Amino acid sequence: MGDGSCRFVHILLVEDDVRLGEALQRALQRLSYTVSWLRDGRTALAAMRDRTADLVLLDLGLPGRDGIDVLVEARRAGVETPVLVMTARDGLSSRVDGLDAGADDYLVKPFHVEELAARIRSLNRRMRGLAANRIDVGMLSLDMGTSRVVFRGRTVDLTRREFALLQALMENAGRLVRRESLENSLYGLDHVVGNNALEVLVHSLRRKLDHETIRNVRGFGYMIPRDPK
Amino acid sequence: MGDGSCRFVHILLVEDDVRLGEALQRALQRLSYTVSWLRDGRTALAAMRDRTADLVLLDLGLPGRDGIDVLVEARRAGVETPVLVMTARDGLSSRVDGLDAGADDYLVKPFHVEELAARIRSLNRRMRGLAANRIDVGMLSLDMGTSRVVFRGRTVDLTRREFALLQALMENAGRLVRRESLENSLYGLDHVVGNNALEVLVHSLRRKLDHETIRNVRGFGYMIPRDPK
DNA sequence: GCGCCGCTTAAGCGTTTCATAAGGCGCCTG
DNA sequence: CAGGCGCCTTATGAAACGCTTAAGCGGCGC
Numbered sequence: 396m397g398d399g400s401c402r403f404v405h406i407l408l409v410e411d412d413v414r415l416g417e418a419l420q421r422a423l424q425r426l427s428y429t430v431s432w433l434r435d436g437r438t439a440l441a442a443m444r445d446r447t448a449d450l451v452l453l454d455l456g457l458p459g460r461d462g463i464d465v466l467v468e469a470r471r472a473g474v475e476t477p478v479l480v481m482t483a484r485d486g487l488s489s490r491v492d493g494l495d496a497g498a499d500d501y502l503v504k505p506f507h508v509e510e511l512a513a514r515i516r517s518l519n520r521r522m523r524g525l526a527a528n529r530i531d532v533g534m535l536s537l538d539m540g541t542s543r544v545v546f547r548g549r550t551v552d553l554t555r556r557e558f559a560l561l562q563a564l565m566e567n568a569g570r571l572v573r574r575e576s577l578e579n580s581l582y583g584l585d586h587v588v589g590n591n592a593l594e595v596l597v598h599s600l601r602r603k604l605d606h607e608t609i610r611n612v613r614g615f616g617y618m619i620p621r622d623p624k
Numbered sequence: 625m626g627d628g629s630c631r632f633v634h635i636l637l638v639e640d641d642v643r644l645g646e647a648l649q650r651a652l653q654r655l656s657y658t659v660s661w662l663r664d665g666r667t668a669l670a671a672m673r674d675r676t677a678d679l680v681l682l683d684l685g686l687p688g689r690d691g692i693d694v695l696v697e698a699r700r701a702g703v704e705t706p707v708l709v710m711t712a713r714d715g716l717s718s719r720v721d722g723l724d725a726g727a728d729d730y731l732v733k734p735f736h737v738e739e740l741a742a743r744i745r746s747l748n749r750r751m752r753g754l755a756a757n758r759i760d761v762g763m764l765s766l767d768m769g770t771s772r773v774v775f776r777g778r779t780v781d782l783t784r785r786e787f788a789l790l791q792a793l794m795e796n797a798g799r800l801v802r803r804e805s806l807e808n809s810l811y812g813l814d815h816v817v818g819n820n821a822l823e824v825l826v827h828s829l830r831r832k833l834d835h836e837t838i839r840n841v842r843g844f845g846y847m848i849p850r851d852p853k
Numbered sequence: 854g855c856g857c858c859g860c861t862t863a864a865g866c867g868t869t870t871c872a873t874a875a876g877g878c879g880c881c882t883g
Numbered sequence: 884c885a886g887g888c889g890c891c892t893t894a895t896g897a898a899a900c901g902c903t904t905a906a907g908c909g910g911c912g913c
Contacts, residue, residue: 467643470646470647470650471646475650475654497646497647497650497651499651499736499737499738500736500738501736521738540799541799541800541847542800542802542841542844542845543800554842554843554869554870554871555843555844555870556870556871558844589872589873589874591872591873591874591890591891592871592872592873594889594890594891594892595871595872595873595891595892595893596871596872597890597891598890598891598892598893599870599871601891611889611890611891613880613881613888613889613890614888614889783858783859783860784859785859785860786859819861819862819863820861820862820863820900820901820902821860821861821862823900823901823902823903824860824861824862824902824903824904825860825861826901826902827901827902827903827904828859828860830902840900840901840902842868842869842870842900842901843869843870843899843900
C-alpha cells in the first residue's frame with residue numbers, strides 16, 4: 396500500500412448504510428487496500444475476533460448503539476486491532492464514548508477520503524511501531540511531522556495541496572499512481588473537481604522541484620521513480 | 625517506547641469510570657507502560673505517597689471533586705511525581721484548579737490516545753532532563769513550575785490559554801505544530817467548526833511578545849524557530 | 854450588583870492558494 | 884499526414900486562510 400510495507404493491508408469496514416458502504420469500499424480498494432465490508436455488529440464482532448484484519452473502520456451510527464458495544468466487546472476479548480471510528484456530527488456523546496471505549500482514532504462524518512486515507516496511514520504506521528514520519532526518495536525528503544520538504548539539500552515551500560500530492564507520490568515511490576487515485580485522495584468522493592486540476596497541481600509542484608522527478612505515464616497517472624534514472 | 629529510556633515506566637492511573645479505565649489501561653499497556661489502575665481517591669493518595677510511580681494520570685471527573693483534593697494532599701505531602709490531569713470539557717474551572725493545585729499538564733476529554741501518549745512522553749522527558757520544568761528557546765524562557773514566562777529578560781504576564789499555547793509551541797521549537805494539534809491540545813477534540821479562536825489567541829500572544837517569534841505556515845500551523853536567524 | 858478580565862465569536866480586509874478555462878504541443882492512430 | 888487525445892502551460896476570478904478589531908458572555912473580586 397505504500398508506507399514502506401510490501402504486504403497487503405486488510406481493512407474491516409463496518410457500515411450499515413449501503414451507499415456509504417459501497418463508496419468507502421470502492422475508495423479504499425482504489426487505495427490498494429483489501430476491504431471486507433460487514434453490515435452489522437454481530438458479524439463484525441466475529442470478524443474482529445478472528446484477528447485477520449489489520450485495521451477496523453467502524454461506523455458508530457449503527458442502529459441501537461450497536462457500534463460501541465462491538466468495540467467494547469472486542470476490546471474486552473483482547474482484540475488489539477486498531478479501530479478508527481466514524482461518527483455523525485450530532486452524536487457528540489457517542490463520539491466521546493467511542494474514544495473511551497477503546498477507539499484509536501475517530502472521524503466526524505462527513506469527511507474527505509483524503510482525511511480518511513491520512514488517518515489510516517497514520518494508524519498503520521503507529522501499529523507497525525516505527526515513528527516513521529519521514530519518507531526519503533532519491534534527492535527528496537518529506538517530513539510529515541514538520542510538513543517540511545527538502546529537495547537537493549534545499550528546503551522547498553509547498554502549499555497544502557502540493558504537499559499532499561507529493562506525499563501521495565512518495566509513499567508509492569517507484570510505483571505508478573493512477574490519476575484517479577490521486578484525485579480521490581486529494582479531493583473527496585465528491586469528485587466535483589474539473590479534470591485538469593491535477594495537471595495544474597503537478598505543474599506547480601514541478602516548478603518548485605524540477606521537471607524530471609515527477610514522471611507522467613500517459614493515460615494512467617504519475618510516479619516518482621525510486622532509483623532516479 | 626521511544627523517548628530514549630530503557631527501563632520500565634510505571635504509570636498510576638486514577639479513574640473511577642470502569643469503561644474508560646479499562647480502555648486507558650489497555651491503551652497504555654499497549655504502549656509498553658506498566659499501569660496500576662486505581663478507582664478512588666483514597667487508594668490513589670496512598671499509592672502516590674509510596675512514590676513508586678513515575679507518572680500519575682489523574683481524572684478530575686471523580687465524584688465529589690475528589691481528584692483535586694488528592695492532588696493537593698499529595699503535593700502537600702511532598703510528592704513530586706509528575707501529574708497529568710484529565711478533565712471533562714465543561715469543567716473549565718476544575719481544569720484551572722487542577723493546574724493551580726500542582727498538575728504538570730492537563731488534557732481535555734475526549735482526547736486521542738495518540739495525544740495522551742505524546743503528553744506522557746513529554747512529561748517523562750521533562751522529568752528525566754534535570755532541567756526539570758523549564759524550556760529555553762532563543763530569547764524566550766518558560767517555567768512550568770512557576771508558570772512564568774520571560775522574554776528578552778522581561779517578565780511577561782500570560783493568561784492560561786496563552787501560556788498553554790506558548791508551551792505547546794516551545795515544546796516543539798524548531799518544528800511546525802499543526803493547527804489541528806494545537807486546537808486539540810487547547811480545546812480538546814470537540815472544537816466547533818468555523819471558529820478562529822486559535823488565531824485570536826496567537827494574536828494576543830504576539831502582542832505580548834513580538835510579531836516575529838511566532839511564525840505562521842499557511843495551511844499547516846505555527847512554529848517557533850529554534851535558531852532565530 | 855458592578856466592573857474587570859479572560860475567552861469566544863463575529864465581521865472586515867488583504868493576501869495566498871486553488872480550480873477553471875483556454876491555447877499549445879507532442880504522440881499515437883487511422 | 885491529418886485528426887484526436889492527453890498533457891503542459893499560462894492567466895484569471897473565486898475561495899480559502901490568516902490577521903485584526905470589536906462586541907458579547909460568564910466568572911470573579913471588589
